[in-house]
Amino acid sequence: MPSENTVADRAREFLVRDELHIAKANSRYFDIVADHAAGSYLWDVNGRRYLDFAMGIAVNNVGHCHPRVVAAAREQTGRLIHCSAVTHHTLNIELAEKLARITPGQLSSVFFNNSGGEAVDAALKLARFITGRPNIVAFKGSFHGRTLLATALTTSKSHYREGYEPLPSGIFHVDHPYCYRCPVNQTPGSCGLECFDLFDRLFGQLVKPHSVAAIVLEPILGEGGVVPPATGYSGSGSYMQRLRELCDRHGILLVFDEVQTGFGRSGNWFACEHWGVEPDIMVMAKGIASGFPMAGVIARKELMDQWSPGRHGSTYGGNPVACAAALASISVIEEEDLLRNAREAGSVLVNELANFKQRYSFIGDIRGLGLMIGMEMVDAAGAPDGERLGRFLDQCRDRGLLLLDCGGKDHVARLTPALNVSQGEVREALGIIEQALAAVA
Ligand SMILES: Cc1ncc(COP(=O)(O)O)c(C=O)c1O
Structure with a gap:
């Protein structure tokens, strides 16, 4: 020794x-x-x-190195490590089926990526492509990753943005419904979700709703300080429900970034289930594969099918070993x-x-x-x-x-x-x- x-x-x-x-x-x-x-x-x-x-x-x-995840990755490493877009592979398909089963409602068609930021970019490319609209609305205080588009969405700290300007354009921000530091100075006793009216200001002063492809929200801010959204104290419904209605009214796609909140972290498979609100597109990463590089975008099939072949791609996305680790991780969450x-x-x-x-x-x-x-x-x-x-x-x-x-x-x-x-x-x-x-x- x-x-x-x-x-x-x-x-x-x-x-x-x-x-x-x-x-x-x-x-x-x-x-x-x-x-x-x-x-x-x-x-x-x-x-x-x-x-x-x-x-x-x-x-x-x-947990670290769960024996079932280790065994699944080991076994797959000896069978097939990589095939990229050259061929289909079984675990890719099995994992997509499993994700369709555990994500809310109609979400059922998956694009696999390697990291959260990359998947956020993919989700927004998808939203822009299928709506034909240029603009995106995100929330102040949020974190969506380090790619340039994700950096443009991210406002949890100016430190993440400084030095990279000009950042991609067409991104607008509204205040997050952060009750402890209410952006419109309400208190739990007085709150009628006045913070939601900030959308009227945004749409009146900065960007027309019919030009917005997507609104992107972390259902619980992670890097921004672990902040669940306001639930509304005056019978006004939850912020999340109002957001869903707003998107439906204007044909805007609702994108939830569940990179940090997903795969049981919040006590549900996905945090949006706490408010009973289903997004059009969901971004997943982190907990999906216990540390193997794996991420994904899931959407309703009729939306994903509009993203025509070859309009996006990834050499490593959905790698067989990462898929094996993801399938094992999801089974562990279910069975334990x-x-x-x-x-x-x-x-x-x-x-x-x-x-x-x-x-x-x-x-x-x-x-x-x-x-x-x-x-x-x-x-x-x-x-x-x-x-x-x-x-x-x-x-x-x-x-x-x-x-x-x-x-x-x-x-x-x-x-x-x-x-x-x-x-x-x-x-x-x-x-x-x-x-x-x-x-x-
Ligand atoms: C909510 C959220 N989105 C996206 C990302 C970026 O993920 P990655 O670091 O895998 O690119 C993170 C990382 O912390 C995150 O918390």
Whole structure:
């Protein structure tokens, strides 16, 4: 066995080599050098164990290296790794059938991609192509990826946009219905979904609705701070239902970006089910294949069929090994009843975090659905407090718990554990969070 010192030097040595050869643009949340992982835990090259509530940014929904996913990918690697658009293949077809079954309503025809941003681009190419309309409406505070079109949609931070202007045109933004920081200064008692009237302003002042191909929404903002949309407190229906009606009225396609919220993360297969609203097009990635590069766009067949052959493509999209991993991941979610576990573990976490909020005035809001949970930190004036949140996350890491930040000012702690997280692991995380909160109080 190497001595403590030799072991500790391994991480430092890798970080020096990383510094020399890895692009800094793709920065890391933590200077931890991962070695291996299983279930809810990740070990670094020094042998230190972390309880991972980041899960590769909400990707490993069935936990790290689930044995069934590993076996399926191994088996497929020996059978067929790649065939691209040269031929059809069985797993592509089986996965599309399965996605048609677990996604809401009429969604049934799939285009496979490799990453979320790429799939967002594909969804919007599809929307523009079949409507013949140029414009797209997205929400302030949202994150849709790093391709140029996805960057133009993204407004969770100006940091993601600066330096890349001019960004693709024809993109317009409305305020997100973020109740804790209501864009139209309503309170839960007074709210009649006045934020929805911002569409009237948008359509009156900036862009005619008949020129809009698609409205794109993350059903729960992820990077933007784990923000579910307003539900409406005065019998006015939910924001999501109003959005569906607005799109129907104007022939606009409703696109849900379920890249982060999908595959059980919110306690339903897809977050839009919480509001009973079906999009015309849905974008999927992250949790679909437990970390294998895989993403997809699903739409009603009559829409997808209008995208004529050869008008879009991908060399690797729908790769057989990624398909095998996706099929195994979906089966695990189904057979291990992980939607239920996500709801139950999520409600334990939210209730306990709400207790901490009673103790610490710097916790402004606890919110989320299933195992997509945010804890917003505020200063004495109620403004976002990214500085304290940063110290809190460091304290968690030092105690062996990995949590990520999100929100425009990096002021929201994001909890996205594996959907099969155990009660014991939830208790372990809560114990560390309690200590870390006390340390930054
Ligand atoms: C909602 C949402 N859309 C799109 C993306 C981009 O996905 P990818 O990084 O796989 O391109 C992300 C990534 O965090 C996301 O959270």
